[in-house]
Structure formats: C-alpha cells, structure tokens
Amino acid sequence: MKFFSGNLCRIQTALACLILFSAVQAFAQKTALPIIRQVSFKKDTTSIISFGAKGDGVFLNTESINKTIASVSQKGGGVVLIPSGLWLTGPIELKSNVNLHLKRDAILQFTDDFNQYKLVEGNWEGAPAWRNQSPISGNNLENIAITGTGIIDGNGGAWRMVKKEKLTESQWKKLLASGGVVSEDNKTWYPSQKVIKGSKTKSAGVIEAGKTAADYDDIKDFLRPNLLVLTNCKKILLEGVTFQNSPAWNLHPLLCQDLTLRNLQVKNPWYAQNGDGVDIESCKNVLIEGSTFDVGDDGICIKSGRDEAGRKRGVPTENVIIRNNVVYHAHGGFVIGSEMSGGARNIWVYDCSFIGTDIGLRFKTTRGRGGVVENIFVDRINMIDIPGEAILFDMYYAAVDPVPLAGEKREAIKTVLVPVTESTPQFRNFYIKNIVANGADKAIFFRGLPEMNIKDIHLENVTIQSKKGIEIIEGTGIFLKNVNVITEDTNPVVHVQNSSNINIDGLQFKKGSDLLFNITGERSKDIKVSGTDVSKAKNTSVMSNDVNKSTLSIKK
Template sequence: MRIFKILFLGIIIQACLQSCSANTISKINPDQSGITDSLEFTNYFKVKMPIIKTPVFKKDTFDISKSGAKGDGIFLNTQIINATITACSNKGGGVVLIPGGIWLTGPIYMKSNVNLHIKRDAILQFTKDKNQYKLVEGNWEGKPSVRNESPISGNNLENIAISGTGIIDGNGDVWRAVKKDKLTESQWKNLVKSGGLVGEDKKTWYPSKSYLKGDQTKDASVIQEGKSLADYQDMKDFFRPNLLVLTKCKTVLLEGVTFQNSPAWCLHPLMCEDLTLKGVYAKNPFYAQNGDGVDVESCKNVMIENSTFDVGDDGICIKSGRDEDGRKRGMPTENLIARNNVVYHAHGGFVIGSEMSGGAKNLFVYNNSFIGTDIGLRFKTTRGRGGVVEKIYISDINMKDIAGEAIRFDMYYAAKDPVPLADEVREAPKVELFPVTDETPQFKDFHIRNINCDGAAKAIFMRGLPEMNIHDIYLENLTIQAKEGVELTEASNISIKNLNLMVGNSNPLINVDNSKNISFEGLKSFTDVGFLMNISGVKTTGVKISNSSISTSKDKITYTLGASSKALTIK
C-alpha cells in the first residue's frame, strides 16, 4: 500500500512538472513575433504604439450547407449565404461557416457580430455574371464615384471578421482591361481570342464595349448633379469593384484567408477603426491594373501583421482621400502598425499616397520584406492633394530585386507605373514655383533605419516641390546594392547617417539639386567611386559630408547650374 502511495505521488509530481514545463514553454515560446522588437522599436524612436481592439464572437455556428447551399461551383448561393449571415447577426452573432466546396455566389453583405469563416478546402467564388452586381454610389481613389457593388461589403458595422484558411476569389479576369506590353505574345493572342475587343492603339484589350466607353469618357465615374445611377448603365463594366470594402466599421478582423483575383483593389477598409489584418494573403495577377493588396483609407488603430501580398499594384498602401473631397473629410490614416509582412510583386512594398489629402500620421512599420517590387518604400503625392504626412517610423526592412528605387519620395506623381515599360520615354516634370495653399501637400518627419537592399535601380530618390520641399527626413543604417546612388531635389533638413553603398554607376554617386541642410555622416562605398557628388542649383546650401570613408577630394565633386563651392562642408 505504501509503495502504491509513493508511486501515485510520483505520478502526480511528474504530471505537475510536465504541466509546469508546458506552461513555461507556452509563456516563453508562443508566436510572439514582434514583442521584443516592438519594445526595441518604441524605445529607439521614443514613441507609443497604439493598442488595437479585436472582435469577440459567440460560439454559435451557422453552416450554410445546412440551409440548402451547394458547393458544386454551379448553384448560385447568394440568397442563402446572405440569409444565413442575417440570421446569425439577428440572434446575437457567431460564426457563419463556409465548409469545403466551391461556393458560387453574388455580392455578400456582412452584418455586425458575424465571423464569416472559410474552411481550408473551401473556395468562395464570386460569379462572372456582372448583372448580379448593382451600380451603387461608392468611393474610388478617394472620391465619391459610381461603382459596381463589391463582392463583399459592410457599412457601419461593429465586431466583424472574415477568418479561416480558405480562398475568396473575385473573378477579376472578367472585369479588367489588360495592356499588351505586360503579356507575352502567346498570352496576348490567347486573351484576344477569348472575346472582348482591342482598342484602336492595338495595345490594350477590353472585356466589353461597355468598358471601352467608360475608358474613353472623361471623369466617367464622377457622380454628376442631376444624374441617376441609371444614366451610367451603358458604361457599367468600367466601374470595377474592389473585392472587399468595409466602410465606417469598428473592431474588424481579417485573418488567415486568401483574397485573390480582385477586379480592382483587393482589400479596402474605409474610415474604419480598430482593424486587424493577420496572416492574410492578398493575391492578384502582376498585370492587374489597380490590383492593390490593401488600401487602408482614413482608418484609425490598424494592425497589419504576418501577411503576404503578391499583387498588380501597390502592396500595403496608406490613403486618406483625394484633393478637396479628402480635405473636407479630414480623416487621416493614423495609429497603424505594419510588421512581419512579405510583399512580392507590387508597384511598392509599403506605400503612402497618392490620395493622402486627409493626411497620415503615427505609422509604425518594421520587420517587413519586399521581394521583386517596383519600389521598396514609396511615398507619392502631387499638387492639388494637400494633406500632411508626418510622424512616420520605419525600421528593419529587407529588400531584394527592386526594379526601381529602394526608397522613393516623389511629389510629382503622374498616375503612371513607377518603372517605365521597355522603350517608354518619360520627360522630367517642368519645375515651376507655385504659391503655398491648402492644396499643397507635405511630406515631413520621417524616421527610417536599418534598411538592407540587395539590388535596385537606384538607392534613394527624393523630389520635392520648390514651394514645399520634402523636409525633416532622417535615414540611418542603410546598406544598399544598386545601379545608381542618391538623388535629392528640392529637399531640406535631410540627415543620412551610415549609408553603405555598392553602386555600379557612380556618375555621380550622389546628386543634390536645389536643396538645403543635407547631411551625410559615415558614408561608405564597397566599390571605387570616381565621381562622388554633383551639387547643382543656386538654392543649394548647407551640404555636409562627415566621417566618410570615400575620398572627398575636389576632383570628385562638381558644382553646376549656379551652385557654389560654399554649399559644401567636409569634415
């Protein structure tokens, strides 16, 4: 009996030890990616990052298949899915389950307190039948516009989610026009054979005459006074919807799901609060015009983490309305964290603009990788936008095979692809001085550190306006391999510290034009530099080079277009 008690006690002790060990492991080794880094990030920049609330749902589950839905890819499940979502919401919320299968559907309308859960072996497939999508008064590129309703939408909702590990497919191929230059000859021939029509320039394929008419109509989507939606019906195909649009919603979670093949932008949260994207995969063809990954517009308290973007336009993009409409709205995108994400093909990895008229501030971006994007960090605007983008903190970004610039600030955005197509010739914008008004945009107070880039056309490019320079930009600890070095135009109060370059063309390595108070500290090159710096423009003053390992002899520096040798100080 005593032996039994001892053995029993030993079993209890062993179980307790295993339990304690398991609890210790769960506390030490959960997937807490970013916690230590977050502390380091906040301590270094001396910032306080936002706390984002996430939704909580009842456990009640509503399986669409038990309400008559069929996952055969043929039966149209629109009414059943929407009725199930409504029933779930009306009963206090819970989970609407999309089980394994191909679930063909038209537009889906989210409701409060509903978690739309897509199983791993499920495809929520939106129909090719455009008649299923009504024309509505929506929003496009920061302005009120005529649109086809989105495959998934929600307005003024609270506590909602789309979760799971399945696929949501927007059937975007039936909506999009395609440029010939972005396809192989064989792909182009097959596309033309599929139907639709080719434009007069023989360079663009259109899915229908309706689309072509919209494309040829100036401001086709602008809602004009005195017109009804019926007046736009003959151009209906042109008003491509975004795959998911959530407007003025609070406490939103998008987790685990693949959102793919969108007619236009993939994910568009507009004026939302407490928004989390976690483990999402946004996927569009590389040739998908306006095929952005996520466009966070005028939102507050946002987390984008552990997600992947492989799309046809900008990857992670921050917006806040366009021109006068955006300024009247007056809602910046603020308090956003973007961490531990990967962006593959995209026009830009992390992007702000160009529709940033309501401003952007308190954006915290770190531990992201950009592979094969046109631009790495891309900040774009133009005259007429107005708005202030400030208090931007970026750290620990890794880039590879960037087609254009690793870091690009441009205040002359012209709605063109950032990298010219083969044989495309672009003229530099005409430089004119305009008065500063509420239409004048601003980029200021950016803090960027710990950047590694293996391959780019150019390391750093900044182009401000004569009346409003890009200013107060702080770059530190950058190692960049590129064909060309640094170009700064109409920039002020720029600090670049510990810039390590491996550049194929140092002709020159650095070009500073009509800029002031530009500091290069700890400049280093891994290759011989024959031509270090060209300083140009009569307005250029206060350029400083200190602690450089590159020779700063006079024969390596030139002064052009009225610049004086007094503009440069070397220590």
C-alpha cells in the same frame, strides 16, 4: 557662497533632468505603439448549407449566404461557416457580430455575371463615385471578421482590361478566344463595349448632382468594384484567408477603426490594373502582420482621400502598425499616397521583406492633393531585386507604372514655383533605419516641390546595392547616417539639387568612384559631410555655377 553654489548645482541638475526627461518623452512618443481593440464572437456556428447553399460551382449562392449572415447577426452573432466546396455567389453583405469562416478547402468565387452587381454610391481612389457593388461589403458595422484558411476569388479577369504587351503571345491569343472586344490598334483587350466607352469617358463614375445609377449604365462594366470594402466599421478581423483575383483593389477599409489583418495571402496577376493588395484609407488603429502580398499594383498602401474631397473629409489614416509581412510583386512594398489629402501620421513599419517590388519604400503625392504625412517610423526592412528605387519620396507623382516599359519614353519634369495653398501636400518627419537592399536601379530618391520641400527625413544604417546612388531634389533637413551605397554608376554617388540643411555622416561608397558629390541649383546650401573618407573618390565634388562654393563643408 556655499549656499549659492549648492543651489546652482541643484538648478543645473534639475535642468539636466528636464532636458533628459524631454528627450525620453520624445523618444517614447516615437516608439509607443497604438492599441488595437480585438473582436469577440459567440461560439454558435451556422453553415450556409442550412439555408440551401450548394457547393457545386454552378448554383448561385448569393441569397443563401446573405440569409445565413443576416440570421446569425439577428440572433446576436456567431460564426457563419463556408464548408468544403466551390461556392459560386454574387455580392455578399456582412453584418455586425458575424465571423464568416472559410474551411481550408473552401473556395468562395464571385460570379462573372455583371448583372448581379448593382451600381451603388461608393468611393474610387479617394473620391465619391458610382461603382459596381463590391463582392464583399459592410457599412456601419461593429465586431466583424472573415477568418479561416479558404480562398476568396473575385473573378477579376472578367472585369479588367489588359494590354497586349503585358502578356505572352499564347496568353494574348487565349484571352482573345475568351470573348470581349479589342481596341482599334489591337493593343488592348476589353471585356465589353461598355468598358471601352468608360475608358474614354473623363472622370467616369464621378457622382454628379441630379444623376442616378441609370445615367451610368452605358459605362457600368467599366466601374470595377474593389473585392472587399468596409466603410465606417469598428473592430474588424481578417485572418488566415486568401483574397485573390480582385476586379480592382483587393482590400479597402474606409473610415474604419480597430482593424486587424493577420496571416493573409493577398494575390493578383502582376499586370492587374489597380490590383492593389490593401489600401487603408482614413482609418484609425490598424495592425497588419504576418501577411503575404503578390499583386498588380501597390502592396501595402496608406491613403486618406484625394484632393478637395479628401481635404473636406479631413480624416487622416493614423496609429498603424505594419510588421512581419512579405511583399512580392507590387508597384511598391510599403506605400503612402498618392491619395493622401486627409493626411497620414503615426505609422510604424518594421520587420518586413520586399522581393521584386518595383519600388521598395514608396512615398508619393502631387500638387492638388494637400494633406500632411508625418511621423513615419520604418525599421528593419530587407529587399532584393528592386527594378526601381529602394527608397523613394516623390511629390511629382503621375499615374503611370513606376518602372517604364521597354521603349517607353517619358518627359522630364519641368520645375516651376507656385504659391503654397491648402492643396499643397507635405511630407515631414520620417525616421527610416536598418534597411538592406540587394539590387535596385537607384538607391535613394527625394524629389520635393520648390514651394514645399520634403522635410526632416532621417535615414540611418542603410546598405543598398544598386546601379545608381542617391539623388536629393528640393529637400530640407535630410539626415543620412551610416549609409552605404554600393553602386555601378559612380558619377556621381550623390546628386544634390536645390536642397538645404543636408547632413551626411559616415557615408560609405565604392572605392575609386568617379565623383562623390554633384551639387546644382542656386537654392542648394548648408551641406555638411562628416565621418566620410572622401579620398576614396577620384573627385570629391562638382558644383554648378549658381552654387555658392561654401555650400559644401567636409569635416575630416
């Protein structure tokens, strides 16, 4: 008997150890950060002046700068110095083993002469397209950097169309006086007639078989370039520099590995169309730290291609660390999507602040994208003055500003069930904790698809002061622990529609709230509430007629 008892104890101990090991291993997988390889350069320094560059703001330095970069690369690499001065230039092409270094009082400004930018086969919002050559570009390079404390200015105002409603009257008059063309309704300014034609052309710039760059000349000015595009490059460092005033996106690494962005200033006017800060697309092993973004579209954004083209490429963005950054104006502070068709996974975001971003944490996609976004870890995020949602998951993304303009009316989403295919996107396995937001229109918003719910989302230790509370639509496996929503609108605090396996533990809300839970939709079920003083609300719950009354269970 003693023999069996001893063996049983050993078996139980072994089983307990196995369970503990599995739990520790799972935790380690969540917290183990990727390693990003760093650049290394020869100390040799060559000034662009030695190749005839002039920093007078008049001389066009394109040839001088590119010759300097090519020469240094051919000699095995080193530093190309942009010294003090205002350096006007056309497109610059980086080369392997070169560190382009800008002095503190150096401004590298790109010309507004569109003829200096040839049309090239590139990528636009996740799909192959003809674009004007980017001011700074690099293809199939290794060990490259842009460093220093100078300024790189893309002269984006020369490229962008602008809506009158986004400017003051005096700004609008000044813009008209600069030239360009105004729309027939006098509501939009365009740099040229080619931009107007391009804006009216369906799928403008999309690469078509048998067509050459010449076939797109009549809309060339519309095909705005991103300021910096690096494609298929390895070991990259962008550090200390200010990137500003981009024609479209500011920074666009595509299919790159071992990328570090550190202590950057990335800026655009708040109204800059497509004026994203950084778009990491189909990249692996990325670190973004200590940087500040104040831009016209999404701040820090993860992408991996759009629709069929993105799925065909099939390269996710993965192994990404984003820490110690500040985002001011942007459509979203940290964003994934909507072009995420190749997937995104293993991303850590922590110790960041969002100040006045339209949305704080923004995860967006739509039918047709496909792709899986999973294993996203967010910790210690602070936000103030968020005009939209503090935390948003939306699988009905439409290409409109996240916050409607004054007087703008938008149609309500019509929910229909469609079959699941390879073009059905998925959001799953998000772990978000230690979030504080002071001021938002809505605290938390989930909206999945009826055929593919948002799944396995964990929110813990969240405090949000907002006008509206929590809305969960088409979600499965939503876990809210120690969430405190301090809302103006308390009818209801939490709305659940066609969602299941909802676990709410330790919910805090304003005492005297009119209604705590409003539950609708015949697919709503298995909603569990614990550790919550529901008596603080005037009414605990209201359910629509198609909801089973056993759907909501409250454990006191």
